[in-house]
Amino acid sequence: MAKEAHPLQQQQQxxxxxGARQEExxxxxxxxxxxxxxxxxxxxxxxxxxxxxxxxxxxxxVVRDVLLVAALIAAAIGFNxxxxxxxxxxxxxxTMFWALFVLGHDCGHGSFSxxxxxxxxxxxxxxxxxLVPYHGWRxxxxxxxxxxxxxxxxxxxxxxxEKVYKNLDNMTRVLRFTLPFPIxxxxxYLWGRSPGKEGSHFNPYSNLFSPTERKDVIxxxxxxxxxxxxxxxxxxxxxxxxILKLYGxxxxxxxxxxxxxxxxxxxxxxxxLPWYRGKEWTYLRGGLTTVDRDYGWINNIHHDIGTHVIHHxxxxxxxxxxxxxxxxxxxxLGKYYREPEKSGPxxxxxxxYFLQSVNQDHFVSDTGDIVYYQTDPYLxxxxx
Numbered sequence: 001m002a003k004e005a006h007p008l009q010q011q012q013q014x015x016x017x018x019g020a021r022q023e024e025x026x027x028x029x030x031x032x033x034x035x036x037x038x039x040x041x042x043x044x045x046x047x048x049x050x051x052x053x054x055x056x057x058x059x060x061x062v063v064r065d066v067l068l069v070a071a072l073i074a075a076a077i078g079f080n081x082x083x084x085x086x087x088x089x090x091x092x093x094x095t096m097f098w099a100l101f102v103l104g105h106d107c108g109h110g111s112f113s114x115x116x117x118x119x120x121x122x123x124x125x126x127x128x129x130x131l132v133p134y135h136g137w138r139x140x141x142x143x144x145x146x147x148x149x150x151x152x153x154x155x156x157x158x159x160x161x162e163k164v165y166k167n168l169d170n171m172t173r174v175l176r177f178t179l180p181f182p183i184x185x186x187x188x189y190l191w192g193r194s195p196g197k198e199g200s201h202f203n204p205y206s207n208l209f210s211p212t213e214r215k216d217v218i219x220x221x222x223x224x225x226x227x228x229x230x231x232x233x234x235x236x237x238x239x240x241x242x243i244l245k246l247y248g249x250x251x252x253x254x255x256x257x258x259x260x261x262x263x264x265x266x267x268x269x270x271x272x273l274p275w276y277r278g279k280e281w282t283y284l285r286g287g288l289t290t291v292d293r294d295y296g297w298i299n300n301i302h303h304d305i306g307t308h309v310i311h312h313x314x315x316x317x318x319x320x321x322x323x324x325x326x327x328x329x330x331x332x333l334g335k336y337y338r339e340p341e342k343s344g345p346x347x348x349x350x351x352x353y354f355l356q357s358v359n360q361d362h363f364v365s366d367t368g369d370i371v372y373y374q375t376d377p378y379l380x381x382x383x384x
Contacts, residue, residue: 029335031289032274032370037332039284042313045332050321055113057320058106061303062122065099072096076246086245094253095301100126101258102303102319108138109145109315128223130254133190135216136201140208145315148266149286151277151364151371157194157266159275159373164196165363177358177379183259184252257302264350265290265308268357269338272372280369287313288336292326293350296343309337 107123199206204214361373
């Protein structure tokens with residue numbers, strides 16, 4: 001089918017905001033054009049050491065993060081009655097929860113080590129501790145990587161088609177596209193997925209999973225339930241308000257990090273990026289719609305997860321090799337690699353791209369094999 005009419009210059013202007021001109025060769029670069037290279041060429045360009053999974057190195061990051069989490073908990077207990085400590089503790093611990101999630105994410109990809117049992121044990125411990133069902137999420141995330149950039153088959157922040165969008169009730173639209181609601185979406189996604197899709201990450205009989213995966217999903221759901229029981233027990237012993245301060249608020253900040261980062265992996269670039277369906281979709285073209293981001297000094301804390309293009313194409317590469325792999329692949333990627341805007345110590349520059357995208361990227365056409373996000377001009381007026 002023909003590509004949906006959406007002039008590239010208009011895309012540039014919409015995201016540039018002030019109509020700033022860009023270099024001519026960049027202005028007329030079509031990101032939806034089939035790339036002149038194959039994925040085998042990218043693979044060959046990446047140094048051999050980038051494919052090596054060192055379980056001891058991976059475990060060292062786990063030890064580092066767990067020790068930091070434990071130290072923050074100890075400090076929280078010691079400074080419980082010091083009011084100014086908590087506004088420091090909450091973002092610090094919430095960010096460390098997010099770091100634990102990324103390490104569990106590596107376990108799910110098998111990039112943590114070459115030992116499936118080690119990956120599963122570490123993944124369950126890390127993800128259950130922050131109320132993520134390890135296998136349930138691992139399997140759906142695998143679906144996301146296998147179908148990245150596909151309108152119907154993708155799993156993470158999948159675009160709504162115009163028909164699905166128009167059938168949403170007003171409350172659902174507001175919750176999905178009005179801050180702060182989108183940055184608290186993850187728990188709801190775990191229970192009910194995205195609009196237009198059915199299933200739960202906790203239900204072994206969900207259509208997310210095959211019959212052979214049900215036992216794994218049951219195991220993860222039980223581990224998740226055990227963590228809920230631990231939190232309930234601690235609330236009874238130490239008081240619910242203290243556990244809310246100690247765990248609840250950092251958990252919410254972790255959710256904010258997760259939704260913010262994963263959203264910006266696939267949205268909010270200055271030039272709108274395509275989504276595919278039908279014969280136009282390929283694994284390579286879908287992976288090239290992802291975006292690298294710079295998070296300043298947080299890059300190291302959250303294990304370079306912002307180095308995302310190469311991760312999406314080759315999820316088996318350990319996080320500590322992603323930067324080197326990306327540097328090596330740039331020569332092949334050419335204009336299909338979008339250099340991330342450099343961040344200060346804190347990535348405040350990304351907030352504007354997040355806000356722009358939430359306000360503009362509402363749905364895609366029901367037809368066409370190459371489509372771009374469109375804007376509902378009445379959404380913000382109606383929500384106000």
